Every structure is written in structure tokens, then in C-alpha cells.
Amino acid sequence: MAITRSDMDRKMDEHFGYEARDDVAGVLATLAPDVEHDIVGWPLGPTHGRAAARPFYEALFADLADGEIKTLKRYYGDDFMVDESLWRGTAPGKPFGLEGKNRPLKFRLLHVIEFTDNGDIKRENVWVDLADIIRQLPQD
Numbered sequence: 001m002a003i004t005r006s007d008m009d010r011k012m013d014e015h016f017g018y019e020a021r022d023d024v025a026g027v028l029a030t031l032a033p034d035v036e037h038d039i040v041g042w043p044l045g046p047t048h049g050r051a052a053a054r055p056f057y058e059a060l061f062a063d064l065a066d067g068e069i070k071t072l073k074r075y076y077g078d079d080f081m082v083d084e085s086l087w088r089g090t091a092p093g094k095p096f097g098l099e100g101k102n103r104p105l106k107f108r109l110l111h112v113i114e115f116t117d118n119g120d121i122k123r124e125n126v127w128v129d130l131a132d133i134i135r136q137l138p139q140d
Contacts, residue, residue, distance in 0.1 A: 022061040032120040063093030083111040
């Protein structure tokens with residue numbers, strides 16, 4: 001059975017909801033057990049499996065706080081979605097290796113998401129607007 005656009009939207013919104021609550025277990029539950037997790041620029045590179053994705057989310061939730069995601073546009077294929085979003089919150093930690101100093105931060109994200117037939121995320125590929133992040137978090 002093919003996944004529908006509504007199914008994709010529901011899963012992505014659930015995923016973003018867990019991220020907004022810093023809920024590592026919840027986020028991981030939206031991923032397929034053998035997920036390919038690829039955050040472009042992440043020092044460890046792409047990972048495979050929920051357990052291997054965990055360190056990224058633990059670091060993310062330590063480095064960024066009070067996050068909210070606003071979806072700007074979504075594009076769909078048979079079993080994939082491209083989501084363009086705006087993240088807004090604060091940077092208490094060291095997001096992307098930059099001292100956040102609890103400053104406000106907002107940046108665009110592009111997610112390329114592939115889904116299993118049952119609706120789990122089987123591949124998450126994320127691109128962030130690092131130039132904008134660097135501009136907002138100048139280093140002393």
C-alpha cells in the first residue's frame with residue numbers, strides 16, 4: 001500500500017513535534033529501525049539505524065532550545081517529501097560548533113525524507129543554512 005501525502009504530513013509533523021519538545025525517544029520512534037540519517041555537515045557523517053542517530057538528537061537538543069519549526073513549502077513524490085522550513089529558537093550550547101551564548105537564532109532547513117510503506121522515515125537528509133547561522137552567531 002502506498003503512503004499518501006496526508007500520511008507523510010502527519011509523520012513529519014509528528015517528528016517536528018517531538019523535536020520541539022526535545023523528546024529523543026519520540027523522534028527516534030518516527031524513524032525506521034534501519035534509518036539512513038544524514039545531516040549534511042554533521043562531523044560523524046551519515047549514520048544507519050536509530051541508535052546511531054541518537055547522538056545527533058542529544059547534541060541538537062543540548063545546543064538549541066525553545067525551538068519551533070514553521071513549514072514554508074512541501075513537495076511530494078510517491079514515497080518521499082521535500083520540506084522547506086524555518087527554525088526559530090535560542091542557542092544555549094554550541095550549535096554546529098559555534099558558541100551560541102543563549103542568543104536568538106533562526107535559519108532555514110531543507111529536509112529530503114523517504115518513507116517506508118508503513119509511514120516510518122527510512123531516510124532523513126537535512127540541509128541547514130549554515131551561512132545564516134554563522135552570521136547570527138559571530139564568534140568573539
